[in-house]
Amino acid sequence: MKLLETAGKKADSAEVYEVKGNSIPVKFSSGELESVKHVETTGAALRVIDGGKLGFSTTTDPENLTEVVDHALETANFGEEADFEFPGQIDLEEVNTFDREIAELEANDLIKQGEEVIERLHQFDSDLEVNLDLSKSVSQTSLASSNGLEVDGDRTKLSLSLEIKKVGNEDIFTFHESSVGQKLDQFDVEKPTERAIQKLKWAERETRLESGSYPVILTPRGTLVLLVPLLAGFNGKHVFQGTSPMEGSLGEKAFAEELTISDYGSMKGSPTRRSFDDEGTPIEKVDLISRGEVKNFLYDLQTASRAGKEPTGNGLKGGLLGGSDFRSAPGISPTTLTIASGEKKFGEMISDIDRGLVVDQVLGLGQGNVLSGEFSNNVSVAYKVEDGAITGKVKDTMIAGNVYKLLKQNLELGKEAEWVGGGLFAPALRLDDVNVVRKS
Amino acid sequence: MLKKLKEGLRASKGEFTEIRIEKERRNEVKYEGEKLKNIDSSEEIGGIVRTLVQGGWGIATFNSIDELSKKAKKAYRIGKEVASSMDERIELAEVQPQKEEVISEQKKDVREIPLEEKRDVVKDYNRTMLDHDGRIESTRAVYSDSFRELTYLNSEGTELYQEVPDVTLALVAIARGEKNNIQTAHDTIGEASGFELVLDRDEMAEEVASGAVSLLSAEPVDGGQYTVLLNPELAGVFIHEAFGHLCEADHFYKNDRLQDIMTLGRQFGPENLNVVDEGFIEGRRGNLPFDDEGVRRKKTYLIKDGKLNSFLHSRETAKKMGQEPTGNARAISYRHEPIVRMTNTYIEGGDKTFEELISSIDHGIFAKDAYGGQTQLEQFTFSAGHGRIIENGEIGPMVRDVVLTGNIFKSLENITGIGDDLDIIGSAGGCGKGGQMPLPVTDGAPHIRIEDVTIGGR
Known part of the structure; x- marks a missing residue:
């Protein structure tokens, strides 16, 4: 060369x-x-x-x-x-x-x-x-x-x-x-x-869910609502700079027992599988949260060295949902995120709910104060659950919350995990008590 | 260069062929916290050939601009394949061929400013933010400039050379109170101008830092329905998301049902509402006299007297709908074909003073500045940097996490006050559509009062 x-x-x-x-x-x-x-x-x-x-x-x-x-x-x-x-x-x-x-x-x-x-x-x-x-x-x-x-x-x-x-x-x-x-x-x-x-x-029928606090099931794609702010907090640079709520949380049980999240870009079966990052660090499995315990953060070479940590193979030219581009300098980004599955089938998760919401897609992902873990989004694809069944789509409806609080409370993870794009493998996830605001 | 391009054009046997070559020189300086994070000084060259063959588009993009004839032939070959799988031929609306050279003149040409001077400016603003208050935990200060030279030729005789300067400054301050109370404030500016734009911006740095600190003691907004007063920046994002995107003809030029909804003359807002997409305002980001199909950009009233007045078109969508092209075909770079995009989109000024707008609000939110927005055509969202509670016409305490939503069929008709203080704002970000992001656009508006806006909250 x-x-x-x-x-x-x-x-x-x-x-x-x-x-x-x-x-x-x-x-x-x-x-x-x-x-x-x-x-x-x-x-x-x-x-x-x-x-x-x-x-x-x-x-x-x-x-x-x-x-x-x-x-x-x-x-x-x-x-x-x-x-x-x-x-x-x-x-x-x-x-x-x-x-x-x-x-x-x-x-x-x-x-x-x-x-x-x-x-x-x-x-x-x-x-x-x-x-x-x-x-x-x-x-x-x-x-x-x-x-x-x-x-x-x-x-x-x-x-x-x-x-x-x-x-x-x-x-x-x-x-x-x-x-x-x-x-x-x-x-x-x-x-x-x-x-x-x-x-x-x-979505054939349109219905409405009045404002209030409800259980919400996020579909695999819907988990992005939580992951976008959460990943800002698990970015090693933010932790090192003191702009992540996760600073000082290593080893702490900061999340519900059910939650295990890893970044595993060399995982067999990943549609974006790779063995090294854009700085030449081998990509291996990095546990971020294991059974609720904070295990590690994502690092590139520069940040790892400054923070006195090992690089994790996350020096990438591109973001969570964006592709690789030689024009950008490498920065910290996940490779292939995985959320560990639970026991319940999606259908059973639905039938458990008397009144709630299924959220698949939202508008304004990441547009807000992600560092503090806040989200507040208008749902673009969401359905009302009533007496254990989906009864129709809802619109003009917002969900809001703080990921660090919500993921500490009762959680339930679905059995069937799915690929979302090429960089996320996740099951459905049920949260309790999410605030929903509906235009009256 | 011109000769090479013309040879390329001749090599394609399509009924229409265009070649766009782009040369870019760009610099970026980024500070994060105490540290300089990245300096980039790079150049790039590339091109795109697009040809219409029996009504199908064949496109080739490349970095090596040698052998343009070969690339044109390739595009032709692809186009032919496309044509064989098509039911309906794509046609283009007729336009006048254009020949022009657009030379940019800047007060302080970014190409002549040493990189070190650019670094020093960012460093100072970064320092200003860091020193503002002990609670500023980190910062981000990013300067970027680029100078692009666009050459465009098509088989109808259009020959254009346009220079596009671009300078932006983005400042972000992150303040931290107790553990999970981490608040961010930002401000950005961007113009098609020279280095002078980023000079003397200490006040901007101070305001960003104090904004982040103030947010530490702000409460999250309570979710619900409010009368809101939007400042010009946020009202600009509102109109961009709420209505601008829906006027892009490629969303509905093949969809009869949507065309039934979007009938010209339909009343969408109050009689005094006028919304404009103005193609060329000199000095605004991404502004140049011609779009990426070589069509002269123009001023288009999307809404006139509250009624839907016109759409935004490329040559393809205009032909299909039997309307005039508006010069809104834009591409973020040579890697992409042009698609229908906004340019400078704003609500025209009305007759209300700021005091008149606010004094009539009993209980509401004054929402300011913008994180961004997104639309799904019917529903849209836009998020404010922060808000202030309004009680009995008076501005009260600050609230945070103010994300607003609306519905296209209701929000515009709920506008009950239009200020007299139109401001068009150039920022560092951009608009995303069809995998093309960020495209520099500007949004603008006066202060706007809207009833019954849903705000999310815990």
Whole structure:
């Protein structure tokens, strides 16, 4: 790698992240094929440590070495103090993240798949507006440092994203479904289609739940309402800075006994499985909460070093729901989050409730004071439960609470866990006493 | 460069072909707490070819801008495949071909300011926030600039070169009281201007820090229904979420049922409500005279005298609905095709003074500043930085965690007061849609009073 060689000579040490990728996104709007795109990406990110300071620059032209090296050195000149070193070579578990079957898919295969999904949904209800994006991507990522690190990964990904609209008389019901696979056999269009149809059936009737405090079941996707603020608190940087309520909570039973949450990006079966993060730290299982006890936080190299902790393999270019992008410097982010399942089937969880709510999707996720654990969201996909059965959708309804308080109280976890996007594997979760406000 | 692009255009046999090449130079300086967190100085080049072949879009995006003819041929080949699977041909509304060079002039050109000077400015504001009060636990101060050069050519003869400067400053202060009482306040500014924008902003830094400290003693708002007074920033987010998105024609150009709801002339708000999307206001973020299809941007009244007046269009949606293109096709970068987006969206000023608006509220919330918002078309949400309780026309104590929601069919008609103090606000964030985020937009409004707004709470 010429870039690393050149940068390594000019700076004390250097690290090069390089990506070459191509993807084919196919887009259907209102059930009709709209466009097919071929996306070619070439990019490199250079980090240097020079005089104890960190410099960063990216380029889309890795052949043009002078500029990117000069920029990185310029930023290092008065840059961030580097309290860590770029790692040397690491031993990695052999993890196959490439699938030939996905790599060989062509636009026509994607078009056919998209048409099938749309047809199934239209068989259920010809009136639905279905917007669908289906994309396959193949990328080669390599990471090397002047300290001897040299790792690479060929990765494939197939993803489906559905936006479904059902329009009635002054009533617009919109929701999302998705599926992600690294291997073709992981990629499942059945489940999101079935879930979509189930949601539409439950939403056929509109009902209302008066303001008050109720039990709320969050579907696997609905758990994001809690996870977004919670993860801000388990970000090692926030803990170190003193802006997380979890500061000083290691080893404490801060949550209900039923709650176990891990981050496990190299987990077998993860649709975004990977064996090392974007800084060359091996990815292993990190327990965040185990049976209610706070076990660990997420760290990248810099924060781990400053806080005197071990890096956890969470130095990533991208966020919880966002993809990887060579343009951003690595920061702390989960890889594959898992919430441990419980014993109850979803149907039993519903039948236990006399009066309550099932929440699947909300508006304004993360828009608020996430650090303190507060959430307050308008539900966009939610259903009323009455006498042990779902009786219809609700709207103009808000739920609010504090995750640190709610997850300490009575909890119940569902038996059936599901993939939400490619980065979360969770069951349904029941909370007691969530405040609901309904327009009167 | 022009020659290469023209060769590329000629290589495609589609009925319409466009090439957009983007060159970007950008810098970012970020402080977190006591520490400088990141300095980035980077460049990027890339392009997109989009071609319409027998009514189907073939698109190719790339970083290497060599061999444009090959890329155009590839887009053509893809387009042909698309066409074979299509029932209905996509067509584009006719527009006048445009030829123009738009050169940006800035007082203090960001390209000439040394990185160190940019670092020093952020460092000072960060220090100001940290030193403000012992309860400031951490901070975030982010400066960013970019200078983009966009070249756009299409097969109809449009040839455009546009320079787009962009400068933003975002300040965040995090204050901590007892264990779980962690409060955040922020403020951001952004403009298509030079470095001068971020100079002399000490007051902004002080206000952000004192805002976070004040929130420590604020109570969470009680959930319920309130009469609210929105400040211009929050009212701007309100109109963007409550109505702007619904006017984007790509949400309904193929949906007859939605078109039945969105009939032109339908009364959505009071007679004195006027809502505008103004395509080009010089100096505003993301503003340039032409959109990413080479169409001249214009001023569009979404609501006039309370009635739905017009939609926002790309050439494709305009043709399909038999209307005029409005110059609202925008892409966040060369990696994306343009889709229908807002630009500068605002509620026009009315006739009420701030005192008149507030004095008639017996019990309500004065909600200020914005964390953000989201819409699902019918229902929407927008969250305030903080609020103040209003009792008998007087402003009372501060409340926090104020998240407001509304319903498109009711919220606009519940507007009972429009201030005379229109303010259009450029911020550092942006709008997200269809996987394209953040797109620089501005929102604006005067102070607005709305009845029966639902606020969530514990």
